[in-house]
Amino acid sequence: MRHLLLWLAAILLWTGVQAQQTQKPPLHGKKWMAVTGKPLAATAGAMIFQRGGNAVDAACAMLAATCTMWDVLSWGGETQALIYNPKTGKVIAINALGVAPTGATPAFFKSKGYDFPPEYGPLAAVTPGTAGGLCYMLAQYGTMSLKEVLAPAMDMAAGYPIEAQTANSIERGKKYIQQWPYSKAVFLTHPGEKREAPEAGEMFIQKDLLATLTKMVEAEQEALKKHKSRKEAIMAAYDRFYKGDIAKEFVRGCQEQGGLITLEDLARWKPIEEEPLHVNYRGIEVYKLQEWTQGPMLLQSLNILENFDLKAMGYNSPQYIHTLYQTMNLTFADRDFYYGDPYFNKNRAIMGLLNKDYAKARAKQILPDRNDVAAGPGDPYPYIGKSNPYLHFLEERKGYMDTTNGRKPGGFVPKHDATTFNTGKDTEQLYAQQSADSAYHDRLWRGTTSVEAADKDGWVVSITPSGGWLPACIAGRTGIGMSQRLQSFVLDSAICPFNVIAPGKRPRVTLTPSMALKDGKPFLSFAVQGGDTQDQNLLQFFVNVVDFGMTVQQATEAANINTNQLWLSLGGSKVSDRMPRPGSLLLNNNTPEKTRSILESMGYHLSFEQRTSGPVNAIYLDSKHGTLWGGSSNHGEDYGIAW
Numbered sequence: 001m002r003h004l005l006l007w008l009a010a011i012l013l014w015t016g017v018q019a020q021q022t023q024k025p026p027l028h029g030k031k032w033m034a035v036t037g038k039p040l041a042a043t044a045g046a047m048i049f050q051r052g053g054n055a056v057d058a059a060c061a062m063l064a065a066t067c068t069m070w071d072v073l074s075w076g077g078e079t080q081a082l083i084y085n086p087k088t089g090k091v092i093a094i095n096a097l098g099v100a101p102t103g104a105t106p107a108f109f110k111s112k113g114y115d116f117p118p119e120y121g122p123l124a125a126v127t128p129g130t131a132g133g134l135c136y137m138l139a140q141y142g143t144m145s146l147k148e149v150l151a152p153a154m155d156m157a158a159g160y161p162i163e164a165q166t167a168n169s170i171e172r173g174k175k176y177i178q179q180w181p182y183s184k185a186v187f188l189t190h191p192g193e194k195r196e197a198p199e200a201g202e203m204f205i206q207k208d209l210l211a212t213l214t215k216m217v218e219a220e221q222e223a224l225k226k227h228k229s230r231k232e233a234i235m236a237a238y239d240r241f242y243k244g245d246i247a248k249e250f251v252r253g254c255q256e257q258g259g260l261i262t263l264e265d266l267a268r269w270k271p272i273e274e275e276p277l278h279v280n281y282r283g284i285e286v287y288k289l290q291e292w293t294q295g296p297m298l299l300q301s302l303n304i305l306e307n308f309d310l311k312a313m314g315y316n317s318p319q320y321i322h323t324l325y326q327t328m329n330l331t332f333a334d335r336d337f338y339y340g341d342p343y344f345n346k347n348r349a350i351m352g353l354l355n356k357d358y359a360k361a362r363a364k365q366i367l368p369d370r371n372d373v374a375a376g377p378g379d380p381y382p383y384i385g386k387s388n389p390y391l392h393f394l395e396e397r398k399g400y401m402d403t404t405n406g407r408k409p410g411g412f413v414p415k416h417d418a419t420t421f422n423t424g425k426d427t428e429q430l431y432a433q434q435s436a437d438s439a440y441h442d443r444l445w446r447g448t449t450s451v452e453a454a455d456k457d458g459w460v461v462s463i464t465p466s467g468g469w470l471p472a473c474i475a476g477r478t479g480i481g482m483s484q485r486l487q488s489f490v491l492d493s494a495i496c497p498f499n500v501i502a503p504g505k506r507p508r509v510t511l512t513p514s515m516a517l518k519d520g521k522p523f524l525s526f527a528v529q530g531g532d533t534q535d536q537n538l539l540q541f542f543v544n545v546v547d548f549g550m551t552v553q554q555a556t557e558a559a560n561i562n563t564n565q566l567w568l569s570l571g572g573s574k575v576s577d578r579m580p581r582p583g584s585l586l587l588n589n590n591t592p593e594k595t596r597s598i599l600e601s602m603g604y605h606l607s608f609e610q611r612t613s614g615p616v617n618a619i620y621l622d623s624k625h626g627t628l629w630g631g632s633s634n635h636g637e638d639y640g641i642a643w
Contacts, residue, residue: 026553027630029642031456034058035617035632037072037449037529039639040160041065044152045453046641048144055459056083056142057149060134062451063465064153067130068209070166070470071449071637072529074481075209076250077467078126079133080289082276082515083141084522086458091287091515093276096133097506098126098467098483099269101260104503106491115575117486117501120176121473122259125482126507127269128250130465131216135238136271139231141459146220146234150213157210157479164200165637166470171197173471182208182253182474183481209479212246219244242266246478253476261482268504276515279303279354282546285517291339291350291498294569295512298535298542300331303359310547316559316591318598325563325585325604326366328536329375332566337377337394340498341506347389352380371603373582375565393494448511450527450617450638454628460621462513462525464534485509488569495567495575510569514538519623524552526618528633532569533562537614545620552631556616559588581605588612611635 027033032055034045044065045058053061059081067075081094109117118124138149170177170187174196177183186206188196198204216237223233240246247266254261277295278287281302288295304327313320338349352358358380366372381388388394448466453459472481488509489501499508512534516524524545528537537560544555564584572578585604587596588611596606615633617640622629632640 022553022557023634024553024557024632026551027628027632027640027642029628029630030626031643032058033452033454033619033628033630033640033642034062035450035452035619035630035638035640036062036066037451037615037617037636037638038066038069038163039637040156041069041071042639042641046643047152048149049455049643051144051148053144053149054142054457055453055455055461056137057144058455059451059453059461059463060138060142060149061152062453063130063134063463064150065156066449066451066465067468068153068156068206069160069163070169070472070481072469073130073448073466074468074472075131075212076125076128076472076475076480076482077465077469078129078483078485078509078511079463079465080293080509080511080513081133081137081461081463082287082289082513082525083137084458084460084515084517084525085141089520091276091278091517093274093289094133094137095272095274095289095292095506096129096136097292097509097511098129098485099265099504099506100126100486100489100501101265102262102503103260104486104501106501109491109501114491114573116491116573116578117489118573119487119571120471120484121180122254122257122475122482124484124486125254125259125261125473126467126485127261127265128468128480128483129269129271130467131241132238132269133271135234135241136273139234140273145224145230146237147217150217154210154213154217157206157213159203159205161201162198162204163637167198167200167202167204169470171195176471180257180473182476183472186474186479187470206479208474208477212478212480215240215246242269250475250478250480253474253478254482256476257473259475259482277350277354281306283518284523284546286542287515287517288512290342291348292341292506292508293512294335294339294508294510294532294535295514296339296350296354297328297331297335298512298514298539300334300353300359301327301535301539302542303354303356304330304363305543307360307363310543315544315548316561316595318595318602321561321585321587321595321599322371322602323366324540324561325565326372326375327363328539328563329372329565330362330365330378332563333375333377334380336567337390337496338380338498339508340496340500341508344502344505345498347386349380349384352383352386355380355383358383369602371565371583373565373603390497393497396494448529450513450529450615452525452527452617452619452630452640454522454525454619454621458522460515460522460525460619462515462527464511464513464527464529466509466511487571508569510534512538514542516542521623522621523623524618524620526552526616528614528616530614532566533614536560536562537616540613541616541618552618552620552629554631556613556618556631557634558613559590560613562586562612586612
């Protein structure tokens with residue numbers, strides 16, 4: 001009874017809470033808007049807009065600039081995009097994620113003692129996708145030449161004043177960088193000194209990268225001289241990267257350092273234009289990439305949350321937090337078991353997972369008064385008229401016990417790792433230890449960047465690129481950092497039968513751009529960095545706008561929650577490094593004591609941070625006034641420019 005009274009009191013308190021004054025002002029524009037993770041990169045987008053480019057041109061320029069600045073990615077990484085085409089009125093998806101190279105098999109990595117592919121170095125690399133994705137988007141939907149769009153990035157490669165965030169990341173990662181000769185030559189500009197990395201404000205010069213970008217532009221310009229079309233000329237640059245001298249040097253440098261990528265791997269790879277997935281939430285069509293990303297987890301969550309009156313619960317009330325947490329636990333459990341490269345499996349579960357009746361059934365599984373530590377994958381196959389071919393793996397999961405609490409976990413706990421998770425301490429001590437585990441949270445929140453662009457003609461772009469982050473292993477004299485995305489594969493079908501590594505296969509990634517249409521017109525374009533927290537934060541951002549009436553800037557700064565009751569997608573070499581942590585809940589420091597008390601009584605293990613909304617960047621398209629609103633995170637260096 002006391003528990004119920006506390007809960008009701010908190011609901012009354014939170015129902016009337018309004019969003020706080022924002023730390024950053026909202027952006028307003030009538031002609032264009034460019035938002036991304038770095039001020040200089042946003043400026044690159046603005047430069048392209050001012051020269052007459054459309055939103056795709058500007059987005060490509062921002063993408064190129066962020067890669068050149070090593071904003072938690074580089075040119076050897078991967079690119080995922082959603083584009084609204086006003087000429088067709090449709091949202092299209094761009095899959096520019098690299099694939100596992102020749103020889104990348106479970107047996108290969110298990111023979112080296114890995115439970116997952118490694119976090120760093122040449123053996124962590126999928127084939128580069130960003131260069132190809134940029135060329136494809138620009139050729140198909142842009143208006144400018146590659147030379148024009150790459151001009152800001154090339155100017156930066158010739159030398160730009162490096163910011164403290166990147167410079168300090170280089171210094172922190174120098175123990176890795178020193179192992180790789182080409183990385184060492186680029187990043188450690190003061191060899192032998194106490195600080196070997198560049199200083200903040202120092203001119204950072206990347207001669208090899210500039211030479212690579214110059215070669216791509218040369219290929220384009222030579223094709224134009226031969227009277228090739230704009231599209232054909234851009235794809236000539238693409239061919240030089242993936243089949244020409246750039247490819248040869250990339251492969252030579254990769255293999256010299258122990259990597260697996262071959263010339264055939266590069267030549268075979270191509271970006272894919274896809275149909276995005278979407279669901280309707282309270283009259284709004286929400287679009288995400290297919291299940292080679294974690295994006296459908298947000299769509300599944302919206303289908304479940306549609307069965308609840310979130311506004312009546314109140315923003316960040318105990319009931320709201322509990323409902324949100326339980327919803328995400330169910331959808332993450334599905335993500336962790338059913339998501340993977342759809343081109344490698346004909347028994348896709350995704351349409352069952354997105355079925356509204358499946359969502360209603362999952363909503364009924366939510367316990368009203370406590371955390372469900374046993375929340376696991378559902379069975380979506382009956383909702384598409386099929387039998388589940390993976391029931392034997394689900395049964396295998398149920399046979400393992402979580403030794404920390406004696407209950408069956410939602411996640412897979414191999415017998416040989418059970419004792420690793422059980423330290424002999426009681427639960428509270430264990431969670432205190434976990435909360436202090438900075439390595440775990442680095443893997444949970446591991447960042448990328450986001451690129452958002454829109455223009456007066458109706459083009460809208462949302463990109464979440466990543467890969468090749470610091471400390472990056474550079475492939476030969478290309479200046480290109482190799483991706484580390486191979487680590488998102490699993491080696492055991494019982495963890496996820498859809499995401500077992502194989503040559504030519506794409507890993508299931510955390511990267512997840514977002515777009516929403518209302519009354520058939522663009523409504524929101526939004527993305528965020530932050531590993532497994534990305535769709536957690538994007539889900540709450542979207543609900544903040546749609547259900548709680550916040551502006552985009554308010555929603556980017558509003559306090560969110562994070563669940564750790566999921567399988568980590570990044571980092572750690574052992575199964576125990578990635579296992580779910582049932583009931584682990586991150587809250588904002590300003591969470592009231594009443595809320596904390598109620599949540600603890602429901603079985604949650606709480607931790608706190610000052611900023612918990614995630615670095616969301618977004619554009620709201622105001623159809624009433626025909627203007628653009630921008631929201632840019634207050635968490636770091638995210639920046640927007642509009643006109």
